[in-house]
Amino acid sequence: MAIPSNEPDVLGNTDLDSFDAIVIGSGAGGSTAAYVLATNGKKVLVLESGDNYFEGLDDPDKDKPVPLFSNDELKLRVRDLISPDPLLEPRTFRASEADGERTHVGEVNNLPKTVGGGAVHADMKYPRFQETDFRLGSLLGEVPGASFADWPLTYDELEPFYAEAEQITGVQGDDSADPFASPRSKGYPMPPGAPMYVSLLAAEGARKQGYQPFPYPTAINSRPYRGRPPCVDCGFCSGYGCPTNAKGSPAVTFLREALLSENCQVRYNCHVARLLANASKTSIEGVEYIDPDGNRRQAKADIYVLGASAIESARLCLLSDPDGAGLGNSSGLVGRNLMFHFQTVGVGIFQQRLHGHRGRALTHGMADFRGVPGDPERPLAGIIEFGASTELIFEAKTYATTLGMRGERLKEFLRQSPLRDRLMGLTMQAEDAPQPTNRVDLDPEVRDVYGLPVARITYQNHAFELSAREFYMPKLLAIVQAAGAQFGFIAPPDTPPASRHIMGTLRMSDDARSSVCDGFGKFHDLENLYCADGATFVTSSGYNPTLTIHALALRMAGNLISPSNAARVLRHT
Amino acid sequence: MIGRLSRRDFLKLTSAGSLVLALGWSAEACGDGDEAPEFFTPQERTTLEAAVERILPGAVAAGALIYIERLLTAFDHDRPPIFAGGPFSDRHPFPNIERGAPSDDFPDNDFERFIPLSRIRELAWRVRIFGSANVPGAEFMFESVTGHRDLYRESIGDLDAKGRDLAGTSFVELRAEQQDEALTQASPAFVGQLIEHVVEGVYAAPEYGGNAGLAGWRSSQYEGDSQPLGYSIFNAATNEYEELPERPLSTENPDEDFSGLQGDVLEFIAAITLGQGGQRFF
Numbered sequence: 001m002a003i004p005s006n007e008p009d010v011l012g013n014t015d016l017d018s019f020d021a022i023v024i025g026s027g028a029g030g031s032t033a034a035y036v037l038a039t040n041g042k043k044v045l046v047l048e049s050g051d052n053y054f055e056g057l058d059d060p061d062k063d064k065p066v067p068l069f070s071n072d073e074l075k076l077r078v079r080d081l082i083s084p085d086p087l088l089e090p091r092t093f094r095a096s097e098a099d100g101e102r103t104h105v106g107e108v109n110n111l112p113k114t115v116g117g118g119a120v121h122a123d124m125k126y127p128r129f130q131e132t133d134f135r136l137g138s139l140l141g142e143v144p145g146a147s148f149a150d151w152p153l154t155y156d157e158l159e160p161f162y163a164e165a166e167q168i169t170g171v172q173g174d175d176s177a178d179p180f181a182s183p184r185s186k187g188y189p190m191p192p193g194a195p196m197y198v199s200l201l202a203a204e205g206a207r208k209q210g211y212q213p214f215p216y217p218t219a220i221n222s223r224p225y226r227g228r229p230p231c232v233d234c235g236f237c238s239g240y241g242c243p244t245n246a247k248g249s250p251a252v253t254f255l256r257e258a259l260l261s262e263n264c265q266v267r268y269n270c271h272v273a274r275l276l277a278n279a280s281k282t283s284i285e286g287v288e289y290i291d292p293d294g295n296r297r298q299a300k301a302d303i304y305v306l307g308a309s310a311i312e313s314a315r316l317c318l319l320s321d322p323d324g325a326g327l328g329n330s331s332g333l334v335g336r337n338l339m340f341h342f343q344t345v346g347v348g349i350f351q352q353r354l355h356g357h358r359g360r361a362l363t364h365g366m367a368d369f370r371g372v373p374g375d376p377e378r379p380l381a382g383i384i385e386f387g388a389s390t391e392l393i394f395e396a397k398t399y400a401t402t403l404g405m406r407g408e409r410l411k412e413f414l415r416q417s418p419l420r421d422r423l424m425g426l427t428m429q430a431e432d433a434p435q436p437t438n439r440v441d442l443d444p445e446v447r448d449v450y451g452l453p454v455a456r457i458t459y460q461n462h463a464f465e466l467s468a469r470e471f472y473m474p475k476l477l478a479i480v481q482a483a484g485a486q487f488g489f490i491a492p493p494d495t496p497p498a499s500r501h502i503m504g505t506l507r508m509s510d511d512a513r514s515s516v517c518d519g520f521g522k523f524h525d526l527e528n529l530y531c532a533d534g535a536t537f538v539t540s541s542g543y544n545p546t547l548t549i550h551a552l553a554l555r556m557a558g559n560l561i562s563p564s565n566a567a568r569v570l571r572h573t
Numbered sequence: 574m575i576g577r578l579s580r581r582d583f584l585k586l587t588s589a590g591s592l593v594l595a596l597g598w599s600a601e602a603c604g605d606g607d608e609a610p611e612f613f614t615p616q617e618r619t620t621l622e623a624a625v626e627r628i629l630p631g632a633v634a635a636g637a638l639i640y641i642e643r644l645l646t647a648f649d650h651d652r653p654p655i656f657a658g659g660p661f662s663d664r665h666p667f668p669n670i671e672r673g674a675p676s677d678d679f680p681d682n683d684f685e686r687f688i689p690l691s692r693i694r695e696l697a698w699r700v701r702i703f704g705s706a707n708v709p710g711a712e713f714m715f716e717s718v719t720g721h722r723d724l725y726r727e728s729i730g731d732l733d734a735k736g737r738d739l740a741g742t743s744f745v746e747l748r749a750e751q752q753d754e755a756l757t758q759a760s761p762a763f764v765g766q767l768i769e770h771v772v773e774g775v776y777a778a779p780e781y782g783g784n785a786g787l788a789g790w791r792s793s794q795y796e797g798d799s800q801p802l803g804y805s806i807f808n809a810a811t812n813e814y815e816e817l818p819e820r821p822l823s824t825e826n827p828d829e830d831f832s833g834l835q836g837d838v839l840e841f842i843a844a845i846t847l848g849q850g851g852q853r854f855f
Contacts, residue, residue, distance in 0.1 A: 233822055411629070
């Protein structure tokens, strides 16, 4: 019996010793690629830099895996169990080159790094993009300073892959409730679960303002589904791994199926330091990684798939070229056009307690502010999440540290809880204009625990998203007022952006001069290197990105198995 | 629970109370049956208790110092108590989805089994506790890190020195307002760290050493961890969701009074709302 593994820091089939493919990163993109390849007979090695908190992920027993996640704010949010430790793996930040080498060292949009990837932390909001999101280059025309372009694929081409990803992860939703959604070939696999009070209040406020709210499409079970239980609405969702596997996160869906196929091995606590290319930099011949004990090792395969997230995948290309220009970088675009969603949060404070700590972060949202490309009366922002505030330690630190409260006054604020139990937050995602000057490069001085130069983020907003924020702010406040808030304000924006939606850096196009990857995620410059994460996104859309990462990775890997008919690998649609 | 006691009650309670709590927690805390490791001297402990009470009254009785000391001595435990285990505590039962109701079956407390640290995670936490200058392997760090142990030891001594400057006494014997003055003049790095640790100790899960008897959660009307029961129970017979009447998911609380924020809190929120360019709607 080759599985489950009983070797430390290894999951899956430990008998495998030669591989067809090496996948770097076990998140949404990497797990999906590993699933397609392994279930179609390819031998796959997944190298994951983070630790594993799914005990028995490779054990076919129906009671496995057992997660080590819990309703523990200290563990998940203060001490950051699932995120890279900023002391070990800092990033640096500056708004522009005019700021000098950097203005900040430490945490910058610290997407979790663990078996299952960034999506482990997610509350699994899994909307699709709209049909027009794939054609913004044509629809918007020239936007000075921005690099909007069409995607090298259409919504219709991606649609079957969206449907497959919804089936595998288990998305709950209402097929007919979102009037702005693009056509679907197949309904959601589960109906919406129990609604939250705070989301219902916000939805009613939105309706009074003439908008059309809907149950948020979410990859969380509302029913027993594929061996995983229904969600109990424990309230520790966004930022927390799921204690019961009710979330259809990549580890317990795609990656587990890959492991159970016996064609996949995951080595975790294994950090890839560089890709090893041939002399002409047209082919990858191996990877060098640092094993759990700190030793440098190599692994080889025929093809290599990057799934380390948009920042880390671009960094790896830059780290892997001894001449300094970066692998795959004949276009000069590796690391450029970095996008985060520009989030605007409308806050309402209510007379009554909203108990947003009961539920799964939020249950409703609306897309009325996604806008219409090119219509000045309806600028492009994004989907709105009707959420709340849930965390007591965070609230106490806000009062004690940010607002300077002490003693009985601090305790009285915590008892009345204006900024947690009475708070509604409407989080509007927004199209983040791609800009070549917003980029990932290597910091010239700061190193990580492995001795490698860290990613430096250079990023500032474009007038495109700043003007959308100004346009929609009063409308957000009108919704919280109509929902019954006593007070309303707009939260200040995050700098550096903290969205955890990281896109661009290895953008795709059929034109090799204006992109790094082609429409199937293959690097133009290298014959056997592919990207399966959000790095290939051409534009950011205004929707949570993870379902689209899954769909693109399914299509990318499907094309490897079945060139010119990638959809042939789909099994559930 | 702690809100009803006066400050003097707490000063009476603190030495005896923290001793009892320390004994009560030591066996579970270490998970290996050894004594709870100590970091602070009796003098340091007394000074720190007084400072902690100025930040958050009742925090000492709630176990804030036990929390802090367990962090500072984390590597004296077989498993450093940095990341509590999962998925469940033993505070709530499993749901019964055949009946759509809570079951009588409670899980074991997984929180008490701390998660082993990977090699690099251990490095990071050693640096936090001992300082980057004292930990082999931390040479790569761009900025040096002062360890918690050095920060506490030096800063607690400074508080007593400040007491001698202000009134010729130790920090503990200063009047409350003089203690506040001494804290204002203390190292901002220390006071900032102490506030964070006190808040974490009182409001984190009790398995980390504080929040004794869930005092922190109860005083804030916070419900804490809810798994595996949660707040909705799917009923497989009806395909409906049952809610807990006292803690509903989809409706207002049964005892909700809608009277809103009171007194100082109301005024403060009004001020920050307007300061953010926001509005008071009514």
